[in-house]
Amino acid sequence: MTDTANWDWETKEKLVSDLNEWKDSYNWVEEPYVSPDGEKIAAIVNTDEAEFNVCENGKAWEIEEPFEKAYSLRYSPDGRLIVLSAADDEWKPVVDGKPWETIFDFIWDLKFSNDGKAIAVASQTDTEYCMAVNDVPWEDSYTFMTCMILSADGKKSASSVQTIPLGQAEVFKFQEGAFTAAVNGVPWDKNFVNVWNMAFNADGSSLAAEVRHNLYDYTIVVDGKPWNTVYGCVWQPIFHPNTNAVIAPVKLKDGWTLACDDNILWDSRFTQVWQQMVSKESEKIAAIVASSYGKWTIAVDGKPWNITFGDMVTDAVFSPDGSRVACIGTDKEQYTICDNGNAWDMKCDMVWKPVFSPDGNKVAAKIDKNGKRTIAVDGRLWNKMCDEVWEPVFSPDGSKILCRSVEDGKYYRRIIPVNEF
Amino acid sequence: MALPYIEYEKNIIDQGLETGTERLTKERIAKVVDKVIGGETGARLKAYVDTCVHCGLCSDACHMYLSTKRDPKLTPSAKVKRTMSVILAKKGNVSPAFIKKASEIASTECNLCKRCVQYCPFGIDIAYVMSVVRRICHLCGVTPLYIQDTAHSHSVTQNQMWVKEDEWIDTLQWQEEDSREEIPDCRIPLDKEGADFMYSVIGPEPKFLAQLLYQTAIIFNAAGLNWTMPSFPGWDNSDMAMFTGDSEIMGRNKRFHYEAAQRLKVKKIVMGECGHAFRAAYDMGNRWVSWAMPPVPMVHAIEFYYDLLKSGKIKVKEKYKKSVTLHDPCNTIRGRGLHEKARYVINELCENFIEMHPNREHNYCCNAGGGVINCGPPFKKKRVSTNRIKAQQCADTGAEILITPCHNCHSGMEDIIGDYGVDMHVKFINDIMYEVMEKPGLE
């Protein structure tokens, strides 16, 4: 995770850059992105016909040639600025203005390790596919690749790959299994009909995936070895951060539940279960569930909250000590934050993923209300309604919040004491 | 003038059905029927089958029956009699050859268009019963080849056409680049978190009909909208797995689709002119997942164009001159009641709109829907032959242009008017809107 201790938590307000001025200098300015610490703001800008660059805090990158194409501009967790760019049909990631050496025919799906030190992309060259991490592509490439992931430390990358060629409409050959997972380019020795969403364990030494053996039998595979039981359906597995056990939602005859290392973990059955997560601290297991048809909530260790939402529940997160869970709940197109089973008394047009304070006592979130963006803490609004804000960050002691916002085209970085909300 | 009846070969060979049947055993059929009838279905199926009094009042609902010199085998209820009734009466003790025939009937002799629901006094949903037959055939591994391949594509790529992830982004960027000849700062914004809406399309658009993406970009940019498209899987709203009976993959597709919208933090999804995709996202796939209604509001293009014209965001420079008629796609009309909005849009865009009859909720299906067109070349002749009535209906309008705001209908209608020699061109609303609207960049 990003260390926030050495960020500037004192300067109350900084006008970092006036985006209106950018608009005068360029034909157009695309949607801006801000650095995690809020000190920088950047956007892709058009400088001339089919010529693009990146502008950061009002200054364009100094690059030899303008980009013919540029997309997917993002800050890494460690504050570097990356864009995927092309010139003469040659694609390269460009990091803080410096391109990778490797050239690709196409790149997409930019990913970072937790600390931001590893930067990964999916790539295609001569219609062969592989991942590339920190300018190093896999040695092997494949005719087809989906579901790319990067381990937390960035040392391992994996994806679902096709290892057996398929002609047009060769449905029976497909059903024999043409796909597998490849880790750092090396495929498992067993094929499946489908290999979907995957997860690495904490140190990146194991990979688990959801698979389909044939058109009907679903299960979880860990490092190429499938569980013995087949299920009606499964979703993405995860590893327990402490025990290394694999936990996945599985569909049984009487409903969905969680399974752990091929044993049923929860007695309760739901009409849906997914996005399970384990707290490293409390070892509690929580998941988004539909407790009955069309009624969504969170279940912690198999017990659903009483409150349910008719539209959906998304973006669940554990408090740092693992004692609480917060999520977004939506009912009749109205979004709110639900903190441990209690919904905020505030209906919004959109809410972003809730953020816990380091002590776990407060929850903050970016929200959208009446077309304006702002930040809310424990259901109370910030007094500014902005054109745009980014997700709030708590100071290490939890007393302040970093607010990054655009008002009248000006980008501000502010430090607001939590008690001012 | 009455159009001629086109004979078609009754004995159609489809490799998916053939090979699947060869590998099928009676034991497997029994197990599958037990799973589906005993486990997956319930009161609806029972009530429908028990309630049908064999009165035949639904017959005139079905375009296939009406098109084939009233072939009694093609009435809605007859399709149940030839499939589900036998499976139930024999408690699953049927032969592989029977399943093959049942699969052909359920997949190519019913479009799941639900017109017959409006003609049966009991509201018996033949389309639902046919979907259950398809589910049984899927679990038996006996499905038509071409549509099965698209279901496989969905399972791997979450799109219908084996479109690779880079091809998708590349196509959008290419359309964006082209569109700048018309509107210099035109954009197709990818992954723009917090945009007002996400635009989703079906696999064939990037594959074969990229000009629709181009035109849409022009329309949305001209209207000054805050929109986005995902660069990642979930961009395709279509669903052939829904039509093969692979409910699990259907649910997975819908999960990807709605999660793309959730990830992009958009307030709604606007989708292109496709009927079956709307159905998949609006009241089929979402239900499998346990979203009672779409978790993110799902707006069909017809409705969105209506809003654009009504609010004045898109202005018409000069109305379309040629005479037009409208095919009401089942999935957005009987499936969502957008018929009056479609008429508003067309009247705003076109000078001379001629209704075909019957229309609105009582339209005849195009015979492409329900995955029938996706069963591919082996069944094309049959599909055209069993929809003479639709060609007749179009011909009777005398219109020059046939507007079909649905991809399946669009292709199906092209086949039909082509083979019956009806002198018409098929267009999407998108085509006409693009042609007649004011484009600010050009003034």
Next chain:
Amino acid sequence: MNNFNGIYNFVSGPLVWLAFIIFIGGSIYRIRNLIVLVNKKERYIYTYMSLKYSLRSIMHWIIPFATVNWRKRPLMTITTFIFHAGLVIMPFFVSAHVVMFHNAWGFSWPSLPESFTDTVTLLVIICSIIFLIRRLVLREVKFLTDASDFGVLLITAAPFITGFLAYHNVGSYHFWVILHILSGEIMLVAIPFTKLSHMLYAVFTRAYIGSEFGKVRHARDW
């Protein structure tokens, strides 16, 4: 004569009871089973049910010529409505039935004039014949028809035919009356256990599809 009396007393006494018990018990059983099945496997249906749209749908379909299909087939529509109205409403207002009820329970309600009920009876018989002809002649209906469909038609027509013959004293009155009562009982018993159960299920299937069309699809289902 004595023989007839014994049989008459039996069919008009214990058998009536039995028939009603089976009819009511059987109907409750069938409907209960359906609801249990919904609760067990298709609870989601409740999410989409709407009283307003259920009634909207049912009303359109129980009014003659209120739907497109009723308008498209006037003969069938008239036949269907006369047949069903005769079948469901008539038995309550035939004077002989009212008198019998009065004798047994000591209270009664107004009955319809005999000439009227006699005409309706005849009409129901004619409707049955039309139904029979449809099944034999119309290709699409013939294809759908099973032996049991003729059986069910016979079961429903029989009380009217026998009642008509009895009323007009064709041959032995007693004979026809006994057959009339017996056939009525057979029909009652058959309702829950044959295709006649459409009488029990129709309201549910209509209500469900009416709700789906009204609440979700925003389209008419008639």
